[in-house]
Amino acid sequence: MLTKLRTLASLYRQLGLRWLTFRLTYAFRLRSGLVRLQTPQYKWADRPLKYWLRPSIPSEPGAYAGWRKQNAPNFFASVGASLPRPNYGNNAIEEADRILNGEIKYFSHKYHQAGFPPNWNDVTLSDSEESLPTSKEILRSRRTLPQNDKNRHWSQISDDSETDIKFTWEPNRFAFVYTLVRAHAATGDEKYPQAFWQLIQDWAKHNPPNTGANWKDGQEIALRLMAWTFGFYAFINSPSTTPERISQFALYVAAQAERINKNIAYAISTRSNHSVSEAFGLWLVGLLFPELKDAEKYFSTGRDLLEHEAVNQIFPDGSYSMYSLNYHRFILHIYLYAIQLGNLNKSPFSNHLLSSLSNSIAYLSRLIDPQTGQMPVYGSNDGALVLPLNNCDSTDYRPLLQLGSVTINGQRMFEAGEWDEDVFWLCGEQFTAKDAKDSKKEESDVLSLPKERKNPDDLRVLRGESSFPNGGTYILRGANSKAVIRCTDFQERPSHADQLHVDLWMGKHNIACDAGTYLYSGEGIWRNGLARTSTHNTVTVDGKDQMTMVSRFTWTNWAKGNVFEHTDNLWQGGHDGYKPVTHKRTVMALDGDRWLVIDELDSNEPHHYSLHWLLNDAPFEENKNSIHLKYESSVFKIQTGLLNGEGKFSIVRADPNSTRGWRSKYYGHKEPAISAMLETDQSHAVFWTFFGFENDAVELNGSSLQVNSRRWTIDH
Helix, strand or coil: CHHHHHHHHHHHHHHHHHHHHHHHHHHHHHCCCCHHHHHHCHHHHCCCHHEECCCCCCCCCCHHHHHHHHHHHCCCCCCCCCCCCCCCCHHHHHHHHHHHCCEEEEECEEEEEECCCCCCCCCCCCCCCCCCCCCCCCCHHHHHCCHHHHHHHHHHHHCCCCCCCCHHHHHHHCCCHHHHHHHHHHCCCCCCHHHHHHHHHHHHHHHCCCCCHHCCCCHHHHHHHHHHHHHHCCCCCCCCCCCCHHHHHHHHHHHHHHHHHHHHHHHEEEEEHHHHHHHHHHHHHHCCCCEEEHHHHHHHHHHHHHHHHHHEEEEECCEECCCCCHHHHHHHHHHHHHHHHHHHHHCCCCCHHHHHHHHHHHHHHHHHCCCCCCCCCCCCCCHHHHHHHHCCCCCCCCCHHHHHHHHHHHHCCCCCHHHHHHHHHHHHHHHHHHHHHHHCHHHHCCCCHHHHCCCCCHHHHCCHHHHHHHCCCEEEEECEEEEEEEEEEECCCCCCCCCCCCCEECCEEEEEECEECCCCCCCCCHHHHCHHHCCCCCCCCCCCCCCCEEECCCCECCCCCEEEECCCEEEEEEEEECCCCCCEEEEEEEECCCEEEEEEEEEEEEEEEEEEEEEEEHHHHHHHEEEEECCCCCEEEEEEEEECCCEEEEEEECCCCCCCCCEECCCCEEEEEEEEEEEEEEEEEEEEEEEEECCEEEEEEEEEEECCCCCECCCC
């Protein structure tokens, strides 16, 4: 009881009385059945199309389909048009044919045999070599939902039970629709529209309104509607698109929009991407289906929320309040989609919203590796990719930034490439590959902001700013390397306990990396286990987290980070997560892409300190307190030590019994990494870590550290 009271007190301090009161009230409404009364279960036939339409709109299938084709709002010109399509290769055709063969791509990474149509409530997948993990820690991820759950009201189904519900939701997002559309545009083959309609009708058959897991989350519904409407407009002139199917489609859309609308307050309470996606779902339906009786309400509610959440969730420095790069991309895809679609229908968004997105695009441009499109994977990463409209890997952020730069600034950030396909679909022919050379600008020009801005903080991107304090991201650069440092005073709910974490890039190689996420609902240590401090590149004290994890997604007693100094080649900061122990970290960019990291821990009594570095997997050789990593023609040296006292150094790769030595770039998939750890028991300890090259000589003499011919004095 005392622990619960402390948790409530912490949530009250950090999230406020209004949030806490709503959540407690909502829990009561769920348990009492009030939510079931608000969103009752029914059969599709109980509410025919006429129920959803304005009185003046015909509801008979033939008449409605005719009205719809004559009065449909505008959609992206490239979708459903018979224009020459740029050649982006045959990937979409190959992937679409795999879908027709029953193979669904899970979490934007691997295909698995799920059947055609899939069993929409079944997460049991094939056990091929590339299947989802089958080890003990995620047995819950491979189980079918309980049979009675399929017939229950959505509010009676847990999203944290013996089944990881994300494996159920993934095919129900219908992300494969974008692939079917791309394949049809390339071939004109009618089998792709036929598959689209077959899948939608089968889904409706097995998912009656407000029944089962696929009605539980408004965000899942919004993403489904986004994909469905994309396919609907693409295939509207296909022989497979009959008047009966058009009428049924409108009915299905209306019912799902109502479900979002009736529970939108919960999405708002999450203060997360859920409120953005669900607001977008309402706005989308209100815009594209004005014939629905509640269309105006949906449109205005969605628009107001999209405007409001852009201000609330996108920090002034362009970073994102969920402290997750994956979720940052998620909301930007939604906003960019909405901006283009709103402009097509003469319903533009405010300049303030555009300014927030401009800041975000600029912020992310500072983090990306332009050669590979890669970024750090810090924060929650559930594999969400809202717009899979290209052949790039899901870890490549160039499609997003190219689309964002074209949408906001009217010009490219990168030269032409396969990351242009999103631009083709949403922005039209004027930005096809043939125009890339003329529109290409230097990055500093592409990211210029409106001249009328008066807030000095808005000018940070013009100066190539590397300090983003709102989101807690700081960048140091060498000639061909960079360090990305995490340190923040959390203004919103933390994603990971990662204060003072450092990602280090040497050339295109992410040498010191973030572990990612892997699973939200795994067994034991894999229950969002990679969110913990011990997996990050920082120091843990007595094996504890920097904050208190009270559920998969909720931390209390937030650690407060402080930045003491940030210059061109030095960063220094600390946090208070281990009171009364203090932790101060200094990161230095040395000559020739060498790096030095100093960690100082101080307390009045001895503690167990563990300095951890997670290194990207590569062939390696271990020496005393050092490791040589071999990447292609380069060999990098990582060496660590203590100024005083003894320490235990260990290297672990892919430990089968712990989270140590693993990383996850894709949800549900983990791969080996190299965990280097130096541990000591002292009251005052100073760790040092050197990153450099194979032949570098590093020597310690008292408080003096010599790297090759240069000597550095470590103050402590």
